[in-house]
């Protein structure tokens with residue numbers, strides 16, 4: 101039974117450490133370490149002004165085979181998406197996240213582009229999703245699940261297009277965690293979503309004789325439409 | 333898996349004659365090590381981050397009971413369950429019961445060394461739940477019915493030709509009747525076949541690189557995205573993890589993540605790092621309906637308070653084997669249990685006993701590269717040395733070796749005899765070496781001279797030369 105195993109394991113650990121359960125001031129200190137998490141050493145690489153962080157993000161993303169298209173406003177997104185699909189010989193159909201952040205995009209400007217919303221189906225070739233944030237340090241996107249953001253969109257289609265705003269680019273992972281905890285504006289940390297995905301480039305494998313091939317199970321292509329929203 | 337570590341010597345000499353393996357190991361030696369060095373040179377703070385990573389892990393080990401309970405509390409709060417299991421059997425039974433609770437016929441699996449440790453696949457299969465490995469490397473060795481030979485590249489020992497053969501043999505039933513020899517085509521074929529498996533599976537099982545006490549999240553790191561499809565499509569997500577994977581916060585995870593990919597493959601960051609917390613929320617459009625963490629002890633609670641506790645800092649990056657001359661020579665299978673390379677040699681005896689694993693602590697030249705490259709600064713050579721001592725003390729070491737070590741110890745403790753003895757030996761060997769100064773055959777040292785000559789010593793012992801040199805300079 102696992103309840104007796106639970107006790108046996110905890111007892112075993114305590115016996116090895118030569119003490120009883122942690123309590124009192126020690127316990128309070130451990131609890132504080134978790135309720136107000138502190139960053140450890142942060143590399144200097146991304147501790148730079150925001151404009152440079154955005155440039156660094158683009159460089160790091162491109163270094164891992166993500167493609168990036170920088171545009172001036174949401175108005176330019178339908179054109180950028182349509183051009184990307186055409187340039188890669190992909191059908192003019194997208195499965196978009198039902199996120200209000202994408203509703204502000206004037207998809208109707210491109211009547212030939214079919215936009216369906218919802219979770220991914222196996223037949224979908226291309227998904228379009230927003231992102232929660234991005235990390236300049238390693239060219240990493242951070243997306244999380246929710247009623248408007250099904251996780252399957254990030255993995256099932258062969259092509260994943262992410263609409264990212266420059267204000268969403270941060271320097272480091274730690275800044276993203278702060279934003280994630282503060283995202284509902286409440287007093288304590290916001291609850292974790294079911295899934296938080298950090299994505300650094302398209303899917304790949306080196307399991308066949310250590311040769312690198314793209315598109316092992318997830319998207320073969322990862323494309324970012326980076327919208328300059330003029331904010332930091 | 334069943335341990336075959338006692339057969340290390342045979343397995344190693346077979347491995348040395350396997351040409352395919354030689355090719356594969358050469359790629360490990362050059363590829364991984366070069367990429368790691370380049371990645372580290374791009375991050376000046378790397379070695380300071382190692383120190384912080386070590387400190388985080390030691391802090392966790394000192395408070396392991398607390399963090400595990402805290403993690404469990406958060407998992408429950410977010411709608412999941414934690415199953416504490418002391419033994420591999422208990423973990424297997426728990427997983428089977430969970431699978432049965434949703435009438436599972438098949439389950440997809442992300443890569444998990446703990447699943448190897450508890451020999452999960454054969455057990456599930458015997459009990460009517462078909463496990464399907466989804467990491468391409470794991471899938472390949474599942475088809476080949478072999479254990480992994482490397483902790484991050486389970487199929488590094490396989491050549492492309494061998495993989496073509498395997499796919500050709502096993503994919504005909506899916507209508508793939510043409511043998512593919514191009515790597516890209518092989519990847520595509522596996523992608524297509526496994527995609528349907530994700531969709532059909534009732535349960536998805538993944539491992540965990542971290543368990544986060546702050547949030548109750550489990551974290552996996554992959555490059556393929558297989559672990560994500562594995563957990564987001566089926567009804568149930570089971571995470572299988574060992575105790576020491578728990579860490580306090582997301583910040584602590586970030587520090588160790590900065591070390592992990594760089595040490596493993598030389599990437600700045602792995603492609604997919606995924607934090608999973610509880611089952612899907614009520615209004616989510618996808619995700620698993622239930623979330624279970626199977627927490628395995630298998631002796632770790634005891635190890636946490638022992639002199640070898642530093643082993644529990646391991647983040648399974650594989651750097652130690654990528655830089656190990658013994659691993660480069662014999663590969664992973666020769667070690668004969670789940671964890672190969674230096675970490676395996678130091679860890680496996682804890683699980684399978686020093687009697688079974690008696691050769692593993694000797695599978696080291698003590699060159700120290702493993703400790704140099706280990707992001708968690710685990711003193712692997714010192715731990716291996718301790719195992720040699722323990723093997724000697726528990727009479728596991730063979731008689732001839734015990735006699736040799738005993739004789740040596742006696743000599744070392746009697747300096748006068750030592751001086752005379754070594755002087756005679758050195759002169760004798762020097763004469764034997766003749767003009768070529770090489771010895772091709774030597775009684776009692778056949779193991780050495782069978783494959784190479786022994787260079788003859790210079791005719792004088794170190795101590796004698798030292799005394800002469802000092803006499804000259806004084």
Ligand code: SF4
Nearest residue numbers: 646647649650652706
């Ligand atoms: S012992 Fe160190 S180098 Fe080896 S796998 Fe573990 S963390 Fe990596």
